[in-house]
Amino acid sequence: xxxxxxxxxxxxxxxxxxxxxxxxxxxxxxxxxxxxxxxxxxxxxxxxxxxxxxxxxxxxxxxxxxxxxxxxxxxxxxxxxxxxxxxxxxxxxxxxxxxxxxxxxxxxxxxxxxxxxxxxxxxxxxxxxxxxxxxxxxxxxxxxxxxxxxxxxxxxxxxxxxxxxxxxxxxxxxxxxxxxxxxxxxxxxxxxxxxxxxxxxxxxxxxxxxxxxxxxx
Numbered sequence: 001x002x003x004x005x006x007x008x009x010x011x012x013x014x015x016x017x018x019x020x021x022x023x024x025x026x027x028x029x030x031x032x033x034x035x036x037x038x039x040x041x042x043x044x045x046x047x048x049x050x051x052x053x054x055x056x057x058x059x060x061x062x063x064x065x066x067x068x069x070x071x072x073x074x075x076x077x078x079x080x081x082x083x084x085x086x087x088x089x090x091x092x093x094x095x096x097x098x099x100x101x102x103x104x105x106x107x108x109x110x111x112x113x114x115x116x117x118x119x120x121x122x123x124x125x126x127x128x129x130x131x132x133x134x135x136x137x138x139x140x141x142x143x144x145x146x147x148x149x150x151x152x153x154x155x156x157x158x159x160x161x162x163x164x165x166x167x168x169x170x171x172x173x174x175x176x177x178x179x180x181x182x183x184x185x186x187x188x189x190x191x192x193x194x195x196x197x198x199x200x201x202x203x204x205x206x207x208x209x210x211x212x213x214x215x216x217x
Contacts, residue, residue: 089188
């Protein structure tokens with residue numbers, strides 16, 4: 001397992017518990033130290049070419065950390081974290097996982113289309129979903145099927161990582177647009193680079209609308 005992923009998760013967990021009614025400023029300082037260690041391991045893994053799904057997941061957690069409220073929060077740190085996440089996903093071509101799936105949206109022409117439309121698949125994801133009221137993008141998650149093979153689990157893990165990264169990039173792009181700033185030049189912003197299965201249940205209506213706008217434009 002990537003050391004960066006371990007430290008990134010520890011940093012995020014510590015930050016979540018560091019409100020004034022729990023761990024307070026000492027917890028936040030500790031969280032930022034863990035964040036720094038995670039970033040160092042991420043750069044080291046990149047430099048020695050140990051680049052895999054685990055490193056992309058570490059970059060995702062670090063990007064969430066930087067977009068959260070903490071004492072060192074600033075635009076430069078957020079953008080750097082997003083660039084790392086974007087660079088690793090692009091390097092691994094994770095968003096092309098479902099490129100050969102006939103149900104996958106094709107954005108190469110600038111207008112999302114389905115190459116070979118078929119009747120919608122029946123899905124009981126909602127019945128077996130993890131707890132959550134579905135009111136936002138992070139609360140409603142389809143359960144993991146215990147019958148999946150290791151390869152199927154990894155594929156689904158990749159899809160969920162990519163969609164989570166797209167949500168993060170979409171929200172950041174929307175925020176920059178509201179401030180009349182140009183979007184970051186990211187691999188994930190280019191719709192032709194995205195070939196994941198259609199919008200999963202993990203996306204609520206608001207992020208779907210943002211993503212649709214970005215992927216079409």
